[in-house]
Amino acid sequence: MAGSRLERVGSVFSRTRDLMRAGVLKEKPVWFDIYEAFPPLREPVYRRPRLRYGKAKASIQDIFYQEDQIRAKFFSAYGSGQKAFDLFNPKFKSICQRFVEKYMELQNLGETDEEKLFVETGKALLAEGVILRRVREARTVNVGPQASSEGKQPQEEEARAQQEPKTALSPP
Amino acid sequence: MAPAPALLTPLLCAGVRRWPGFLQKAALGPAGQNGRMVTGAPAPAVSEPQDSYELQSRILNVPLQHSDFFNVKELFSVKSLFEARVHLGHKAGCRHRFMEPYIFGNRLGQDIIDLDQTALNLQQALNFTAHVAYRKGIILFVSRNRQFSYLIENTARDCGEYAHTRYFKGGLLTNAQLLFGPTVRLPDLIIFLHTLNNVFEPHVAVRDAAKMNIPTVGIVDTNCNPCLITYPVPGNDDSPQAIQLFCQLFQTTINRAKEKRRQMEALHRLQSRDSEGSATSSAPDKSHSP
Numbered sequence: 001m002a003g004s005r006l007e008r009v010g011s012v013f014s015r016t017r018d019l020m021r022a023g024v025l026k027e028k029p030v031w032f033d034i035y036e037a038f039p040p041l042r043e044p045v046y047r048r049p050r051l052r053y054g055k056a057k058a059s060i061q062d063i064f065y066q067e068d069q070i071r072a073k074f075f076s077a078y079g080s081g082q083k084a085f086d087l088f089n090p091k092f093k094s095i096c097q098r099f100v101e102k103y104m105e106l107q108n109l110g111e112t113d114e115e116k117l118f119v120e121t122g123k124a125l126l127a128e129g130v131i132l133r134r135v136r137e138a139r140t141v142n143v144g145p146q147a148s149s150e151g152k153q154p155q156e157e158e159a160r161a162q163q164e165p166k167t168a169l170s171p172p
Numbered sequence: 173m174a175p176a177p178a179l180l181t182p183l184l185c186a187g188v189r190r191w192p193g194f195l196q197k198a199a200l201g202p203a204g205q206n207g208r209m210v211t212g213a214p215a216p217a218v219s220e221p222q223d224s225y226e227l228q229s230r231i232l233n234v235p236l237q238h239s240d241f242f243n244v245k246e247l248f249s250v251k252s253l254f255e256a257r258v259h260l261g262h263k264a265g266c267r268h269r270f271m272e273p274y275i276f277g278n279r280l281g282q283d284i285i286d287l288d289q290t291a292l293n294l295q296q297a298l299n300f301t302a303h304v305a306y307r308k309g310i311i312l313f314v315s316r317n318r319q320f321s322y323l324i325e326n327t328a329r330d331c332g333e334y335a336h337t338r339y340f341k342g343g344l345l346t347n348a349q350l351l352f353g354p355t356v357r358l359p360d361l362i363i364f365l366h367t368l369n370n371v372f373e374p375h376v377a378v379r380d381a382a383k384m385n386i387p388t389v390g391i392v393d394t395n396c397n398p399c400l401i402t403y404p405v406p407g408n409d410d411s412p413q414a415i416q417l418f419c420q421l422f423q424t425t426i427n428r429a430k431e432k433r434r435q436m437e438a439l440h441r442l443q444s445r446d447s448e449g450s451a452t453s454s455a456p457d458k459s460h461s462p
Contacts, residue, residue, distance in 0.1 A: 005346070007382035010400060015386050031387050034303040035402075037236040040296055044382075044402045049269055058267070063277040063284060071418040090255055 008046040013039070030032075063171050067100045073118060079135035095130055231436050235306060242306075242428055244298040247291035247421055250287045253294075256417040258283045258407040261394035271394050283394045285406050297389040297403040298425045301361060305333075305429035309360030312336060313422075314377050316369040322416050324365055327419040331426040334359070336377075340369075345380040363422060364390035366409050367401065391418055 002024040004015040012129045013035050018024035020032075052058070074096050086092045093101075111117050122132055235241040253259065260269075261275065261283030276286035282395035305311060311333040313324050321337035336344075341351075348356050362381045367390050369375050374397055381388045382400045390401040390408045398404035408414040 003385055005383040007379055007400060012382060012385050029385070030307050030309040031300075031304055033232075033236060034300055034307070035387060038296060038299055038303070040291065040403045042404075044404075045387075045402055046382075047270065047399045049397065052269070058269075058272055060264075060267075060272060060275055060283070061277045063279040169268055 011044045013043070067104070070100050070103050071096055077118075077134060080130050082131070082133065095125075095132070098130065099125060099132075185363050219352045229303070231433075231440060234436075235303060235432075240299060241301040242299065242425065242432060244302060244425055245295055247298065247424055248291070248294065248417070250291050252417070253287050253290060256413045257411045258290060258417065259287050260408045260411065260414075268395050268397055270398055271392065271396065271406065274392075274398075275394060285394065285408070289368060290406050293403065294406045294407075294421070297405050298421060300387070300403055301363065301389060301422060302425045302429040304361045305331075305426040306433050308433070310334065310357060310365065310404075311363060311426065312359035312360045313363050313365060314340070314375065315365040316340070316375060317366040317409070318370075320412070320419075323415065323419055327423050330451065331423045332430065333426060340376050342376075345377065345384050345386070358384060359386060362386055362388045364388060364401065365418060367392055367396040367398075386400040391415075 002019055004019060009015065010018075013032075016025065016029060016032060022026065046083065083095050085094055099121055100123050103117055104119055106120050106124070111120065125132060189200045259276070261271075263281050264278055264283060264441065267275070267283055274286055274289050276284045298366050301311065310451050311328075311331075313328045313333065313335040315321065315324050315335075318337075324337050343351060345358060348358060362377060364375065364378065367375055367378060372395065378388065378390070378397075387402040388400070389403045389408050390396075390398070390405065392401065393400040393407070393409045394406045396409075398406070405418075407418070
């Protein structure tokens with residue numbers, strides 16, 4: 001039975017087609033017509049995995065949202081939420097998420113000052129019954145050499161977060 | 173009766189679950205030396221020879237003319253993929269270079285797979301699987317992830333196909349003639365639910381299937397190499413929900429395709445009987461050619 005075991009030469013289809021054209025492969029395989037009618041988006045040809053050298057970087061964008069700035073402030077002020085995240089429930093809303101939504105609502109109503117908005121949102125959530133406990137710990141907010149995945153935004157957020165706690169605690 | 177498929181000797185018995193209930197693939201038909209089946213195999217001596225030509229054109233070629241004959245698009249949506257957490261990839265450090273086109277972005281270190289591309293690729297993969305099952309091809313599910321081996325074996329049993337979720341011995345595909353016997357029929361499609369083995373290297377079967385000219389469908393995560401897989405489906409292969417969704421999709425398509433085949437054969441049989449009936453009433457002995 002004729003076959004071609006050269007998996008690095010072409011694709012499965014090209015090898016089978018050429019074997020049939022040469023007359024070496026007498027019977028058409030079951031999948032041949034189907035592949036001809038519905039070829040894949042990329043022909044499955046072998047490619048040698050090459051490493052990237054020097055400054056070449058992958059062109060994958062970071063995913064950041066406007067709400068991430070609000071989330072960063074929330075977490076630096078209140079620490080990780082009092083309510084545990086329930087990941088099994090797809091419609092779960094954490095305290096942080098409610099905070100963000102309330103913040104966006106108040107922002108749409110016309111407020112512009114961020115400090116005020118922050119305080120207002122805290123008050124609004126308190127009115128709804130959510131208790132937010134402020135966290136005052138020794139935080140070493142290091143804007144260190146993070147991986148290239150971080151864009152400019154988190155550094156701005158860090159800088160702003162550094163300004164907020166007025167009582168500057170010395171790092172250990 | 174429809175032409176019987178080629179002889180199906182106990183295939184892949186080393187480490188593969190055989191489900192006797194589904195192994196009754198009709199009587200022994202004329203098999204090639206090697207056991208490979210042909211589309212439109214030579215019909216058994218009983219039925220009319222014209223039948224095989226009709227069979228070829230009507231049953232086998234008609235589905236290829238529709239873009240989505242088995243309507244696999246309705247089985248899933250981008251939303252259902254999202255809810256099954258198919259978009260979650262590994263961390264940026266694990267990323268394989270050839271998966272970059274399929275990645276939407278990176279959220280706080282974790283790669284997010286582009287579900288629009290996944291949907292396209294999945295539709296192609298399911299369509300191909302359905303057509304192979306329609307043409308009575310043998311499908312083999314391969315995975316080396318122990319967490320899902322029970323699920324995958326059950327899936328394979330429920331759709332009447334085969335699974336291999338154990339240690340993959342060296343020459344299983346490349347040296348099958350020696351391991352199983354001279355007339356063995358290799359799978360016509362291999363579906364990988366996990367492309368990597370337990371040491372995070374590409375599964376041997378990926379390369380071996382390419383060597384033996386067997387097309388493959390595979391779920392490729394962000395740390396996998398999609399080059400040699402014929403119809404890669406970029407998606408999460410670690411979450412139970414994602415794997416359950418994929419198993420369910422493959423099972424449904426294969427069952428659907430087989431059902432369709434039975435319907436088409438029955439339809440064809442009825443039509444040929446009607447045409448025979450009308451032929452014999454008008455002009456006797458036209459259809460029974462030697």
